Amino acid sequence: MSTPPAHPRNEPGGGTTDGIGTTGPAEVGGAVSDTELAALRHALALAGRGPAHGPNPRVGAVLLGTDGTQLGEGWHSGAGTPHAEVATLADARTRGHDPRGATMVVTLEPCNHTGRTGPCTEALIAAGVARVVFSVTDPNPTAAGGAARLAGAGVDVVGGVLADEGRAMLGPWWSAVSQGRPYVTVKVATTLDGRVAAADGSSRWITSAQSRAHAHALRAQVDAIAVGTTTALTDDPALTARTTDDPEGTTLAAHQPLRVVVGHRDIPPGAALRGPGGALVQVRSHDPADVLTALVRREIRHLLVEGGPTLAAAFLRAGLVDAVHAYIAPVLLGAGPSAVGDLNISTIADALRLDVTSTQRLGPDVFLTLRTTPKTPEEF
């Protein structure tokens, strides 16, 4: 790989709004042309056509001819389907183009391992691609080394281009693979005074239909949803992703997240959690680390913790929360459990302070996304 100082066109990118993809190794690379930069931006848009859930990353690619014309494009549609580079080579050939001497512009470093499909590095070398421009270095230790393998085969390689945008497109996947555990989002739906249920235990519905539809759209993007046994037993939730045009109904979205119950008590045979939807897993432990270990084995990248307060507090106390999604309704209860249980914080100096990354009105409610890690000085 070329290693001169970062070229001015290796733009730092615009950061993200959700707290994902703002850290990671700074990289250097050779010069990239305006045509390659435009192709990389197009590849980032193509990457977004892949599913947000699943064990594999969202990746897009564009193949450029020696004169800068686009020969082909592609994206990864999920585990078991061709990787973006292979799809792009196939697209170029379908269009009658020879990839030899061409430049592959891709949003993630080409993989160098055989997983469900073969290594992209070998496909690129075999196709005679002369140059590879990529955005993000693969954080997956088993797939990494693609740039070095390509360079060793005589391919001109430039990496780290538009890396912030590239990491933002990878979303929770990048964080999960970098940290070796699922990206964890805690979701709360609260009254203005931060309560998630009334004093008699009733909790449906605090937030509006618009908020619930929004939450269902997110459920369809995550890999797993977790609740504590008390929520499972008292609310009898289905934890399914319903389609956004029917969030109160029974129409299930195409992707259903794994349903995870944390705690020792049994879930009865007739529970809604055992009805149509994702597979049900019970982790009979109170340790959030055990939950994540069980989910790593299932290649879960994004876990949504939907409560209750006891489970949410356990994840926060363990430092295993990356983001919080808060739906806040203009409703007052004055009594009842608050969104998060005891965090063992006794003085204001020790308060857990979050960083608001976005705000949105959802009907009468306000939706906040927050992250638990502080901004870097450059981000202010």
Ligand SMILES: NC(=O)c1ccc[n+]([C@@H]2O[C@H](COP(=O)([O-])OP(=O)(O)OC[C@H]3O[C@@H](n4cnc5c(N)ncnc54)[C@H](OP(=O)(O)O)[C@@H]3O)[C@@H](O)[C@H]2O)c1
């Ligand atoms: N508005 C909202 O966003 C929202 C969302 C969810 C729930 N809720 C409400 O929250 C209430 C339930 O909350 P909750 O806090 O009582 O229960 P919870 O967090 O749902 O479940 C707590 C139970 O899970 C097990 N558990 C798992 N991890 C644990 C840990 N680290 N420490 C201790 N116990 C652990 C224990 O049961 P075992 O004895 O079985 O191990 C514990 O009793 C319900 O009223 C529900 O309606 C509201």
